[in-house]
Amino acid sequence: MSQPVDLRSDTVTRPTAAMRRAMAEAEVGDDVYGEDPTVRRLEEQAAEWTGQPAALFVPTGTMGNQCAIHLQASPGADVLVERESHVYLYELGAMAALSGATPRALDGERGRLTPGAVSAAVSPDLYYMAPTRLLVLENTHNHAGGVVVGAEHQNALIDEARRHRLAVHLDGARVFHAAAASGRPLPDFTSRVDTVMFCLSKGLGAPLGSMLCGSVELMREARVIRKRFGGGMRQAGIVAAAGLYALEHHVERLADDHRRARKLAEAVAELDPFELDPAAVETNILIADVRPGYDAGALLASLRESGLVAGPMGPGRIRFVTHLEIDDEALERAIATLRRVSRDAGPPVT
Numbered sequence: 026m027s028q029p030v031d032l033r034s035d036t037v038t039r040p041t042a043a044m045r046r047a048m049a050e051a052e053v054g055d056d057v058y059g060e061d062p063t064v065r066r067l068e069e070q071a072a073e074w075t076g077q078p079a080a081l082f083v084p085t086g087t088m089g090n091q092c093a094i095h096l097q098a099s100p101g102a103d104v105l106v107e108r109e110s111h112v113y114l115y116e117l118g119a120m121a122a123l124s125g126a127t128p129r130a131l132d133g134e135r136g137r138l139t140p141g142a143v144s145a146a147v148s149p150d151l152y153y154m155a156p157t158r159l160l161v162l163e164n165t166h167n168h169a170g171g172v173v174v175g176a177e178h179q180n181a182l183i184d185e186a187r188r189h190r191l192a193v194h195l196d197g198a199r200v201f202h203a204a205a206a207s208g209r210p211l212p213d214f215t216s217r218v219d220t221v222m223f224c225l226s227k228g229l230g231a232p233l234g235s236m237l238c239g240s241v242e243l244m245r246e247a248r249v250i251r252k253r254f255g256g257g258m259r260q261a262g263i264v265a266a267a268g269l270y271a272l273e274h275h276v277e278r279l280a281d282d283h284r285r286a287r288k289l290a291e292a293v294a295e296l297d298p299f300e301l302d303p304a305a306v307e308t309n310i311l312i313a314d315v316r317p318g319y320d321a322g323a324l325l326a327s328l329r330e331s332g333l334v335a336g337p338m339g340p341g342r343i344r345f346v347t348h349l350e351i352d353d354e355a356l357e358r359a360i361a362t363l364r365r366v367s368r369d370a371g372p373p374v375t
Contacts, residue, residue: 029329029332030333030334030351030356030358031350032345032347032351033334033336033346034344034346035199035227035228035230035347036227037348037350038230038348039232039350040231040267041349044230044231047267047269048263048266050266051265051266052262053261053262053263056082056257056258056261057258057259061261061265063261063269064261064265066265066269067082067236067265067268067272068080068082068236070269070272071238075211075215075216075221075223075236076212077215077216077240078239078240079238079240079241079243079245080236080237080244081248082234082235082236082258082261082265082268083236083237083251084233084256085233085235086235089236089237090111090112090116090161090222091119092237092250092251092254092256093219093220093222094112094119094120094159094161094194095123095124095254096220096246096250097159097192097220097243098124098126098158098159100125101127101156102158103126103129103155103156104126104157104161105131105143105147105159105161107130107131107132107137107161107162107166108132108133109136109166109169110136110161110166110168111167112128112163112196113128113130114168123254126158129157131143131146135170135172136163136169136174137166137174137178138162140181140185143185144188147191157189158192159191159193160182160186160194161194161195161196162174162179162195163196163198164179164196164197164199164214165199165200165202165203167310168338170306170307170310170311170312171199171309172307173202173203173307176214179214180217183217192219193219193220194218194219195214195215195220195222196222197222199223199224199309201229202228202282202308202309203308205276205280205283205308206307206308220237220239221237221239223235225267225268225271225272227348228279228348228349230348231267231268232267233264233267234267278349279309282308282309282347282348282349283308285356286306286310286311286346286347287306289311289347289356289359290303290306290311292360292363292364293363296364297372297373298316298319298324298367298370298373299313299315299343299367309348310344310346311344311345312342313343313344314341315342316373318372321343324343324366324370325337328362331365332362333366345359
């Protein structure tokens with residue numbers, strides 16, 4: 026029996042043979058002492074890619090986001106976030122638990138905030154109101170289906186934040202996808218924010234790790250916060266080498282993930298159990314609504330039994346994510362499985 030096609034997330038990828046060789050051969054040292062040369066090279070490369078002065082290697086994207094929030098939002102302060110953003114939905118209230126900051130959730134349109142919404146949410150300068158200190162953006166926006174917040178739109182949000190003297194952090198877990206889909210250089214999305222985090226372990230295919238980038242001073246402070254949060258690593262060059270390999274070899278191929286996601290979306294849109302506009306699929310994530318009368322849980326179970334693993338994305342929604350391990354042959358198998366399971370599901374229950 027062939028291997029299941031796993032479309033739950035782009036975090037399920039395994040290191041390629043060449044990446045494993047790079048990891049095995051990595052020059053290492055104790056990174057807590059600042060002595061790992063491979064980590065240093067990765068941090069230099071990340072800073073160069075993003076157009077930021079400095080970078081810090083962290084174990085996870087959540088740690089990178091939370092280090093940035095801890096640095097830029099004082100205890101008791103408000104942090105402006107989009108209501109379906111990762112830092113709000115999927116980081117376990119960490120900004121409150123670790124930094125004493127309060128998220129103020131704003132409604133966006135498919136993950137995109139407006140400058141007006143940002144401006145209206147900033148607290149007035151009154152001593153008895155929590156001060157607003159930080160705006161957190163997300164690009165691409167996961168929960169909205171991998172949509173790209175265009176560089177011009179993001180810049181308008183940054184400009185509005187500056188008018189209110191807010192710091193800006195970009196959760197750029199998949200920001201390389203935003204650059205690839207828009208045809209814009211990565212610094213168009215990453216150079217104007219105060220801090221940016223991007224993941225090596227999602228579309229870029231490394232086994233773990235993320236990068237936090239910003240000014241030299243902020244990254245010096247972030248190194249202290251990383252240690253306090255338990256993220257100090259020793260011979261981390263073994264995994265940093267995977268990140269270096271990913272930056273050197275896995276960026277240009279992101280367009281293949283987008284192409285395959287669009288083809289998958291066109292197939293899903295034709296199937297009775299699902300409702301999806303293929304034109305809304307911009308990168309490597311597609312989220313399909315399950316039509317009334319069909320059971321999303323039963324569909325997921327049937328797909329898994331048939332060799333296709335997808336993920337739930339809230340009530341009545343299923344997520345599919347293309348990635349490094351999904352080639353054209355795997356995509357065709359996934360489409361064939363979707364068609365077969367959809368046919369066997371029968372008409373909706375009314």
